[in-house]
Amino acid sequence: MFSFAPYQPFMFSTDKKISGIAIQFHSDFYCIHRNPKETNCDTVLFNNIYQPPFIKVDKESEESFSLILEKLKSELKNVSENDYELLVPYLKIFLVTASRIKSQSKKNEPKITDSKTPYILRSLKNVIEENFKEKHSASDYATLLNISPNALAKIVKTHFNKTLTDLITERIIVEAKRELYMTSKPIKEIAFSLGYNDEFYFSRMFKSNTDISPQTYRDTVGFAKAELN
Template sequence: MNKVFSENKTLLLGVEKSENNSFLDIPVQFSEYTVLLISKGEGIYHADFASFSFKAPVILFSTPQQSISIKEITPLTYTTLQFHGDFYCIEYHRKEVACNGLLFNNIYIEPSIKLTTEQHLLYCQLVDQIIDEIKEQAPSEIVLRSYLQLILAKSSSLKITSEKQNLQKDEKMDQFKILLEENFLSLHKPSDYASLLSMTSNNFTKQCGKRFNKTPTQMIQERLILEAKKQLHLTRLSIKEIAYALKFQDEYYFSRVFKKMTKISPQAFRKTTGISIVADLSK
C-alpha cells in the first residue's frame, strides 16, 4: 500500500489496489475516511445499518469507525483511498468541498456514486497521480491534498446531480427528516414520529424502509450516534459534558450505548479519529 504517515506513525493518506480484501464479508472499522473505487464486479455494501447493492463502476464511502463490509457477488477489482482528518479536515474545507453531510456523515442517502466510463477513467487517473506523488523521494503534502480535494469536489458535484435526478417526492418522509433533526435528542420512539406524522406505525415503518432502506428505530439511533460522533470529533467537550448535552442520564450509560452501537468506546473513537481543528476555531 502506498502510504503517508505522521511523525507519530498515524496513517494520514493511503492508496491500495485490490491487494487486501480484509473487509469482504467480515465487518471492519477504519480510523480514516475511506473511499472505495470499484472498477469491476458487483456486490452488496453494508455500512452500519444500511445495505445496498452496487455494480461497477461505482464509488463507495465510509466515515471513521463506521462498520463496513462487502458481500461479493462477482469478483471485485477496486482501489481503497483513505485519509485521516489530521491530513484533510473536511469540516474546515467545507467551502471548497461540500462532501461533509453529502458523501460522509449522512444517514438519509446512500454513500455511493454510480460512474460513467469516462468518470471512472478520471478517478483512476487521479488515484494514479496520488500514487506517483507518494512514491516521490519527498512527496508534497500540498500536492497530495490538492488531488484529494479534487476527488472530493468532483464526487460532491456528481452526488448532488445524482440526488436531484433520483429523488422521489415523499412529503411524509421529507417531514420525518425535519422532525428527526428537530427532535432526535428528546423523541426516541418510532411511535412518537408516527403520531406527529398522523401515520400508523406499520405504514410509517413501511414508508421509511422504502425511502431510506432502514427502520425508523435505526434512523433514530443513527441520528443520535451521529451527533455523538460529531461532538467527540468537532469539540473538546469532555465525555461527561457530551453525555449531558445529548440528554443521557450519565456518562457511563452514554458510553455503554455508544459502544453497543459503534463497537468502540467514546474515548477510543476520539483517540483514533482525533479532534478536528475546527474545535479551536471559535476560541
C-alpha cells in the same frame, strides 16, 4: 464508488474476483468537518444516514477519477516528509467531483409515484434533524408528523430498509462522533447535549452501535482538533 466514514462497517460479497483502489485519509491530514464548504462531502458522501454509501460511475466520470488518481499516485511517490502542498488539493478535487456526481445522480433518480410518501420522508428528515437531541422515541416522530406509528414504520422500512429507531440512533451517533472528534467537551456533557442524562447509558448505546466506547473513539481519531490554532 463507495464512500465510508471511520468505523462504518461494510462487507463486499461476490463470487467473482474484484479489484479496486482505496483512498484512505486521516482527519489530521484533511478534515471534512472543519472544511464543509470546500468539498460539500460531509453529508453527501459521508455521514448521510438517508442514502446508500455508493454511487454508479459512468465512463466519463471514471476517466476523470483516473486522472486525479494518477496525479495522487505520482505525488505520493515524490512527496517529502510533511510536504503535502499538492496532495491536499488533488484530494479536494476528487471529493468535489464525487460529491457532484452523487448529488446529480440523486436528481436523476425516478420520482416515487405515491405523492404522500416523499412528503412524509422529507418531513421526517426535517423533524429528525430538528429534534434528535431531545426526542429519541419513534412514537414521538409519528406524533410530530401526525401519522400512526405503524404506518410511519412501514414507510421507513420500505424506503430505507431500516427502522425509524435506526435512523434516529444513526443521527445521534453522527453528532456524537463529531463532538468527540472536534471538541474537548467531557463525555458527560456531550451525552447531556444529546438528551442523555445518564452518561453510562449513553456510552453503552454508543458502543452497541459502533463497537467501541466514546473514549476509545476519541483517543483513536484525535482529540479536540477543531480547538487547535
